Amino acid sequence: MGADPVPPSSLRGNAFALGLLGVAVLLAFGLGRFPVGPADLARLVWAGLIGQPSGLSPQIEAVIWNIRGPRVVAAVLCGAALAVAGTAFQGLFRNPLVSPDILGASSGAALGAVVGIYFSLGLFAIQLAAFIGGLVAVGAVYAIGSTIRRGDPVLVLVLTGVVVGSLLGAGIGLVKYWADPYNQLPAMTFWLLGSLAGTAKPDLIPLLGPVLLGTAVLVALRWRMNVMSLPEEEARALGLNTGPLRIAIVAAATLVTAASVAAAGIIGWVGLVVPHLARFLVGPDFGKLLPTAALLGGGYLLIIDTLARTAAPVETPLGILTAVIGTPFFIWLLASARGGWS
Numbered sequence: 189m190g191a192d193p194v195p196p197s198s199l200r201g202n203a204f205a206l207g208l209l210g211v212a213v214l215l216a217f218g219l220g221r222f223p224v225g226p227a228d229l230a231r232l233v234w235a236g237l238i239g240q241p242s243g244l245s246p247q248i249e250a251v252i253w254n255i256r257g258p259r260v261v262a263a264v265l266c267g268a269a270l271a272v273a274g275t276a277f278q279g280l281f282r283n284p285l286v287s288p289d290i291l292g293a294s295s296g297a298a299l300g301a302v303v304g305i306y307f308s309l310g311l312f313a314i315q316l317a318a319f320i321g322g323l324v325a326v327g328a329v330y331a332i333g334s335t336i337r338r339g340d341p342v343l344v345l346v347l348t349g350v351v352v353g354s355l356l357g358a359g360i361g362l363v364k365y366w367a368d369p370y371n372q373l374p375a376m377t378f379w380l381l382g383s384l385a386g387t388a389k390p391d392l393i394p395l396l397g398p399v400l401l402g403t404a405v406l407v408a409l410r411w412r413m414n415v416m417s418l419p420e421e422e423a424r425a426l427g428l429n430t431g432p433l434r435i436a437i438v439a440a441a442t443l444v445t446a447a448s449v450a451a452a453g454i455i456g457w458v459g460l461v462v463p464h465l466a467r468f469l470v471g472p473d474f475g476k477l478l479p480t481a482a483l484l485g486g487g488y489l490l491i492i493d494t495l496a497r498t499a500a501p502v503e504t505p506l507g508i509l510t511a512v513i514g515t516p517f518f519i520w521l522l523a524s525a526r527g528g529w530s
Contacts, residue, residue: 198469198470198471198473198476198480200469201466201469201470201476201480202469202470202476202479202480202483204469205466205469205480205483205484205487206483208483208484208487208488209264209483209484209486209487209490211487212486212487212488212490212491212494213260213264213490214226214229215490215491215494216256216259216260216263216490216491216493216494217229217252217256217260219494219498220256220497220498222247222248222251224248224251224252224256228244228248228252229252231243231244232244232249232252254388254389258387258388258389258391258392259384259385259387259493260490261392262384262387262391262392262395262451262452263384263486263489263490263492263493264486264487264489264490265392265395265396265399265448265451265486266384266395266448266451266452266455266489267458267462267485267486267487267488267489267490268399268403268481268482268483268485268486269399269402269403269444269445269447269448269485270288270444270445270448270455270458270459270462270485270489271458271459271462271463271466271481271482271484271485271486271488272402272403272406272441272444272478272481272482272485273287273288273293273402273441273442273444273445273459274286274287274288274458274459274460274462274463274481275459275462275463275466275474275477275478275481276406276413276437276440276441276478277291277293277441277459278463279413279416279417279472279474279477280413280416280434280437280438280441281330281345282417282419283345283346284463284464284521285346285460285521285522286345286346286349286460287457287459287460287463288322288441288442288445288459289353289454289456289457289459289460290346290349290350290353290460291325291326291329291330291345291349292322292325292326292328292329292349292352292353292356293322293325293326293441293442293445293446294322294445294449294454294456294459295325295352295353295356295357295360295454296321296322296323296324296325296326296356297318297319297321297322297325297442297445297446297449297450298318298321298356298360298380298449298453298454299321299325299356299359299360299363300314300317300318300319300320300321300322300446301314301315301317301318301321301379301449301450302360302363302364302376302380303317303321303363304317304318305367305372305375305376305379306363306366306367306372306376311391311394311450312394314450315394315398315446315447315450318446318447318449318450319398319442319443319446319447321356321446322442322445322446322449323438323439323442323446325352325353325356326438326442327438328352329345329348329349329352330345330438332348332352333345333348333349336348360380363376364376364377378453378505379453380453380454380507381453381454381505381506381507381508382452382453382454382455382456382505382506382507382508382510383452383453383496383503383505383506384451384452384493384506385497385503387451387452391451394447394450394451395447395448395450395451397447398443398444398446398447399444399447399448401440401443402440402441402443402444402447403440403444403478403482405436405440406437406440406441406478407478407479409433409436409437409440410474410475410478411474411475412428412433413437413474414472414473414474414475415428416428416430416433416434416437417472417474445459452506453505453506453507454507455489455506455507455510456507456510456511456514457510457511457513457514457515457517457518458485458488458489458510458514460514460517460518460521461488461513461514461517461518462481462484462485462488463477463481464517464521465484466480466481466484469484489506489510492506492509492510492513493506495509496509
């Protein structure tokens with residue numbers, strides 16, 4: 189990715205990302221019908237550490253623990269997951285235009301989850317179906333793109349992702365057509381638009397495990413991912429067994445994407461926009477890039493979620509807001525790629 193700017197300082201970049209996440213958390217608790225100030229949060233945390241009552245009203249404690257707290261945690265996890273997955277995909281395919289959405293991972297996971305909802309499966313089974321759907325979709329995009337030798341490989345990969353995504357969208361539409369119009373169809377429709385409105389404490393457990401596991405695998409492979417960013421022949425010449433490593437990276441990135449989609453629906457553009465911002469802050473080294481992308485992604489989606497529930501009398505779906513922000517960014521990205529992406 190020859191267009192990467194020289195980062196000013198990885199320390200300053202990480203500090204900025206961490207500061208953004210902290211501000212996002214304070215805004216998320218402070219804005220809304222029952223505002224919770226930083227002092228209240230500090231009192232609650234301190235009371236929990238020393239095992240004493242916080243002295244806050246039961247109403248404020250309920251808002252923190254049962255309503256806003258789980259939603260804040262879910263937003264941070266989903267944003268971090270999508271950003272880390274996008275970073276991994278862009279590095280693996282040496283293509284700054286790919287993301288979990290464009291490669292079909294989100295659409296495949298959505299189709300798997302919608303099928304799970306259609307058959308009234310449990311949450312774990314829905315997540316498993318989402319993971320399998322995302323994995324199959326990414327594998328299909330990569331396999332089809334690899335067989336087409338004509339034209340710019342970057343453009344071929346992106347267009348293949350668009351085509352496969354359209355096919356998966358048709359599959360989602362077919363399942364919605366078959367669904368019960370009074371119960372299943374409204375649930376699928378609102379879920380596909382992306383929302384964290386119904387997040388509760390029990391929903392965090394099946395989200396936390398896959399996100400931590402997939403992110404840990406990617407972070408453990410960070411040095412090998414640096415080598416994988418080189419052309420295939422150079423990576424092999426350096427002694428890297430690229431086949432199994434590529435499968436491990438795709439599986440880990442798809443796992444975190446599927447967990448996010450199963451928990452919050454399709455939230456597009458995060459996996460495309462945030463990796464570029466992180467690369468601007470800390471450079472292309474995956475050892476620094478992955479943690480920064482996770483922090484930025486968590487803070488970014490948390491701000492979007494706070495905006496979604498406070499900007500209008502009726503809550504706005506997350507997918508709409510991220511598209512409003514991500515679309516002009518994508519156009520700018522295409523326009524700025526004058527010298528190619530290799």
